[in-house]
Each structure stands twice: as C-alpha cells, then as structure tokens.
Amino acid sequence: xxxxxxxxxxxxxxxxxxxxxxxxxxxxxxGFVINSVRAVGDVGxxxxxxxxxxxxxxxxxxxxxxxxxxxxxxxxxLQASYTFTGAIPLYFVGTLVGKTMILELGPVLxxxxxxxxxxxxxxxxxxxxxxxxxxxxxxxMAYDPMAYLVVPRVIAGMIMFxxxxxxxxxxxxxxxxxxxxxxxxxxxEEFFRGLKLFYQxxxxxxxxxxxxxxxxxxxxxxxxxxFTTEGGAEGVGISATRxxxxxxxxxxxxxxxxxxxxxx
Amino acid sequence: xxxxIDVHKSFGAKQVLRGLSLRVNEGETVSLVGFSGAGKSxxxxxxxxxxxxxxxxxxxxxxxVPDLSRDELYELRRNVGYVFQFAALFDSMTIAxxxxxxxxxxxxxxKAAIDERVRESLAxxxxxxxxxxxxxxxxxxxxxRAGLAxxxxxxxxxxxxxxxxxxxxxxxxxxxxxxxxxxxxxLGVTSLVITHDMGSAYRIxxxxxxxxxxxxxxxxxxxxxxxxxxxxxxxxxxxxPELVEAGAEARESEMxxxxxxxxxxR
Numbered sequence: 001x002x003x004x005x006x007x008x009x010x011x012x013x014x015x016x017x018x019x020x021x022x023x024x025x026x027x028x029x030x031g032f033v034i035n036s037v038r039a040v041g042d043v044g045x046x047x048x049x050x051x052x053x054x055x056x057x058x059x060x061x062x063x064x065x066x067x068x069x070x071x072x073x074x075x076x077x078l079q080a081s082y083t084f085t086g087a088i089p090l091y092f093v094g095t096l097v098g099k100t101m102i103l104e105l106g107p108v109l110x111x112x113x114x115x116x117x118x119x120x121x122x123x124x125x126x127x128x129x130x131x132x133x134x135x136x137x138x139x140x141m142a143y144d145p146m147a148y149l150v151v152p153r154v155i156a157g158m159i160m161f162x163x164x165x166x167x168x169x170x171x172x173x174x175x176x177x178x179x180x181x182x183x184x185x186x187x188x189e190e191f192f193r194g195l196k197l198f199y200q201x202x203x204x205x206x207x208x209x210x211x212x213x214x215x216x217x218x219x220x221x222x223x224x225x226x227f228t229t230e231g232g233a234e235g236v237g238i239s240a241t242r243x244x245x246x247x248x249x250x251x252x253x254x255x256x257x258x259x260x261x262x263x264x
Numbered sequence: 265x266x267x268x269i270d271v272h273k274s275f276g277a278k279q280v281l282r283g284l285s286l287r288v289n290e291g292e293t294v295s296l297v298g299f300s301g302a303g304k305s306x307x308x309x310x311x312x313x314x315x316x317x318x319x320x321x322x323x324x325x326x327x328x329v330p331d332l333s334r335d336e337l338y339e340l341r342r343n344v345g346y347v348f349q350f351a352a353l354f355d356s357m358t359i360a361x362x363x364x365x366x367x368x369x370x371x372x373x374x375k376a377a378i379d380e381r382v383r384e385s386l387a388x389x390x391x392x393x394x395x396x397x398x399x400x401x402x403x404x405x406x407x408x409r410a411g412l413a414x415x416x417x418x419x420x421x422x423x424x425x426x427x428x429x430x431x432x433x434x435x436x437x438x439x440x441x442x443x444x445x446x447x448x449x450x451l452g453v454t455s456l457v458i459t460h461d462m463g464s465a466y467r468i469x470x471x472x473x474x475x476x477x478x479x480x481x482x483x484x485x486x487x488x489x490x491x492x493x494x495x496x497x498x499x500x501x502x503x504x505p506e507l508v509e510a511g512a513e514a515r516e517s518e519m520x521x522x523x524x525x526x527x528x529x530r
Contacts, residue, residue, distance in 0.1 A: 129354075137352040140312050140345075141366040141414075142338040 058160025069168035073175030094194025097176035115247035123243035126226025161215030271320035282478030298475035345415030405436035
C-alpha cells in the first residue's frame with residue numbers, strides 16, 4: 001500500500017520539483033536583470049565596449065535583416081495580389097505590404113532572426129568565458145562583469161534592433177514595390193497611393209517600441225544564459241540553444257503583449 | 265596576512281570545506297596540497313570573494329572578506345593577484361592588452377606608464393616580445409606565464425596561484441616554480457599556491473598544508489612534510505593509494521571510537 005502511494009506520488013513530486021526549479025530560475029533571472037540595471041551607473045566600464053557591440057550586434061546583422069525583409073516584401077506583394085484579385089482594388093497591395101511590414105513582419109521576423117544570430121552568439125561567447133574562468137578573472141581585477149560584459153551588449157541591442165528594423169521595413173516595402181510594378185499589373189502611383197492610404201506615424205512608433213523591447217529581451221536572455229553556463233563545451237551548446245528558444249518565445253509573447261496594450 | 269578560520273562551504277548536499285583553518289603570514293609562500301576535488305580552488309575563491317563561505321571567517325589584510333561591501337571588495341582585489349589554472353586570458357585581446365587590464369581599471373596610469381609596466385611584467389616572466397600575440401598563439405606554459413604577468417602587473421601584495429604547474433612538462437614546471445620564488449624574493453609578495461604536484465610544493469614553499477575532508481590534516485615546512493608519519497599525507501606525498509586507504513580507514517574508526525566515548529561520557 002505504502003509502495004503504491006509512493007509510486008503514485010512520483011509524478012506529483014516531479015511536477016513540484018519542476019515548478020520550484022522554474023520559480024528559482026525566474027528569481028535568478030530577476031536578480032540578474034536588477035544587477036545589470038544597477039551596473040548601468042558604471043559608465044566608465046561599459047562605454048568603451050558599446051561601439052564594438054553596436055557593430056557586432058547591429059551592423060554585422062544587416063545582411064540577414066535585409067535578406068529576410070526583401071523576400072518577405074516580394075511574397076507579401078504577390079500574396080496580396082492573389083488574394084485581392086477581382087474583389088479589392090489592386091492598389092491595396094501597397095497598403096498591405098506597408099502595414100504588414102511595419103506593424104508585424106519587419107519587427108517580428110527581424111527579431112526572430114536576431115534571436116538566432118545575436119542571442120546564440122552572446123550566450124556562446126559569455127558561456128565560454130564563464131567555463132574558462134575569464135569572468136572570474138575580470139572579477140579578480142576589480143571589474144564588474146555586469147558592467148563590462150552585459151550592459152554594452154544590452155544597450156547595443158536596444159539601440160541597434162530598432163535601427164535594423166527601420167532598415168528592414170524600408171527594404172521590404174521597396175521589394176514589394178519593385179515586385180508590384182514588374183510582376184503585377186500595377187503602376188508606382190497605385191502602389192504608393194495604397195501605401196499612404198492608412199499610414200499613420202503611430203505605425204512606426206509601434207514598430208519601434210516593439211523592437212526596442214525585443215532588443216532588450218534577446219540580449220539580456222543571451223547574457224543570462226551565458227553567465228549561468230555550467231560544464232564545458234556541452235554546457236555552452238545548451239546555453240546557446242536555450243538563448244535562441246527562450247528569446248524567440250519571448251519575442252512572440254511580447255509581440256502579442258504590445259498588440260494588446262497598444263492596438264486596442 | 266591571509267587567515268581562514270573555521271570555514272565551511274557546501275554546494276547542495278556536498279560539503280566541500282568543513283572547518284578549514286589556515287594562515288599565510290606576510291611574505292610567506294604556502295602551498296595547499298590535496299586530492300582532486302578536495303576544495304583547494306574553492307578555498308582560493310573564498311579568499312577573493314568569488315565564493316562566500318557558509319560560515320567562518322576569511323581575513324585578508326585584517327578585513328573579513330564576506331563582510332565587505334561591493335566597493336570594499338573591489339578595493340581589496342586591487343591588492344590580490346590571481347593566477348588561474350588555465351590562465352583565463354581574454355582570448356579576443358593581445359597579451360599586452362590582457363596584462364594591461366588590471367592597470368587600466370586601477371586608473372592613474374598614463375598610456376606610457378601602462379606600456380612600460382606591461383613590458384616590465386612580461387620581461388619578469390620571460391615573455392618579452394610577445395606583446396602583440398593572441399593567447400591562442402602561445403603554448404600552455406607561455407599562457408600560464410602570461411597569466412602570471414597579468415597578476416603581477418599591478419604589483420599586488422598577495423598572489424594566489426591555482427594549479428600553476430598542472431599539465432606542464434617538467435622543464436616548464438621548473439621555470440614556473442622559479443618564477444613563483446622570484447615573485448617572493450623580488451617583489452616580497454605573500455603567496456598561497458594550490459597544487460597537487462609535490463615536487464613543485466617542496467621547491468617553492470615555506471610551508472605546506474594538506475587539505476583533506478574539508479580541513480587541514482597536517483601542515484609544516486617541506487622537510488617536516490617529507491618526514492611525516494601520517495599515513496594519509498605519506499600516501500599522498502609518495503603516491504601510494506593503499507597507504508591513503510589504510511590511513512582513511514584508521515581515521516574513520518578513530519573518529520567513531522571518539523564519538524562513542526563522548527556519548528558514554530554524557
């Protein structure tokens with residue numbers, strides 16, 4: 001009887017342990033975010049590394065952002081034309097391409113791509129520094145690792161993600177326009193008439209607010225995973241994977257969150 | 265002076281340090297030896313505040329490290345050089361940049377003064393001319409020497425060495441041993457060296473302490489340790505596992521007997 005009770009309780013115990021682990025890691029993440037905010041005051045430590053990180057996280061990510069945006073713009077124009085055929089005036093292709101690129105696909109697709117590129121890169125780099133004691137070495141030389149390693153990456157992410165998305169939005173719209181005038185029976189005037197039809201400045205603001213939060217989330221999650229890496233090469237691999245998975249999930253969650261908060 | 269008093273530290277259910285007490289006097293070089301996993305590196309990390317003890321006192325320069333505020337801890341670390349087991353050089357920086365890191369953080373040095381100190385530190389470890397190399401372009405022994413140059417660049421009062429000769433060939437080991445002695449003789453630093461290389465411990469130490477089951481089992485001069493009759497220390501020093509096993513069994517039964525006597529006495 002006793003043994004049966006023990007066996008029956010095992011899944012409950014496992015569930016309880018998983019919940020406790022989740023709460024504990026959530027708490028550790030909260031502490032990590034607080035420490036990184038506190039480290040922002042140590043300007044002399046993080047400022048010299050900021051421009052390097054802006055180049056690595058932003059400028060070096062430009063090709064992938066442009067590539068994604070260009071093909072998304074092409075597909076959007078063609079799909080819109082396919083859907084509207086005979087029912088809706090074709091100049092609405094410009095409306096759909098513009099609105100969808102700015103409000104949703106520009107920020108989210110770029111965010112997801114950067115979660116893979118930037119999040120994994122940060123987690124792997126900092127994870128390697130953790131397991132090879134380079135982070136401990138910084139500490140012993142009186143450097144605050146949060147200020148030296150985390151703050152420049154997070155600030156660079158928050159600055160460069162929105163800039164990349166502005167670029168991606170523009171490239172996506174241009175790709176949609178070129179597709180429309182070459183492959184669809186549309187003129188440039190028609191495309192831009194549709195593009196301007198429901199345009200509001202708020203669309204851009206909404207896009208930037210979202211991307212700013214994505215920049216923070218992807219970089220802080222990457223840094224947290226890197227800092228909490230354990231073991232050797234396998235641990236670094238696990239951290240990089242986690243950074244991509246958690247970063248991507250958070251992008252989708254926050255995408256819905258901002259829509260609920262700002263678009264209702 | 266560095267002094268650890270009744271330090272306890274556990275990681276989960278694993279008790280690593282169980283009442284460790286150890287003293288390193290000014291200008292002295294003490295080697296802490298022991299089996300792998302005995303808690304030697306944990307001891308060093310307690311001294312610089314990378315790990316906090318569960319209980320006990322870790323006194324460096326008259327201050328109890330766990331009681332220090334963040335700023336006080338960083339201030340203390342400016343007096344402590346740490347040589348890591350695998351050098352822990354920043355792989356994206358040149359050797360000169362690595363060595364200059366601590367000086368840049370301390371502030372108050374001109375660019376020329378930093379360059380001069382970097383050159384001088386690299387010369388002390390016989391790495392002149394390696395300034396512009398990357399860590400990946402150096403051999404294991406050279407990386408360890410570069411790590412030592414980085415640790416001594418800001419002229420610390422204390423040097424902590426974590427396995428400075430592990431994985432090195434006998435000749436490079438002797439070179440590192442000589443450097444450790446040179447740091448004491450020329451710079452007068454107080455050093456604690458973690459090692460399980462007894463040959464190295466005999467050559468560099470004023471005193472040797474053996475860490476076993478989380479506390480110091482025996483300590484003395486190299487000559488005293490060489491003459492020890494404690495079977496566990498003897499077995500460790502001579503590399504005889506049977507002797508260690510017999511010693512551990514004898515120690516366990518002694519402890520059991522003592523516990524029984526204590527219960528009866530009550």
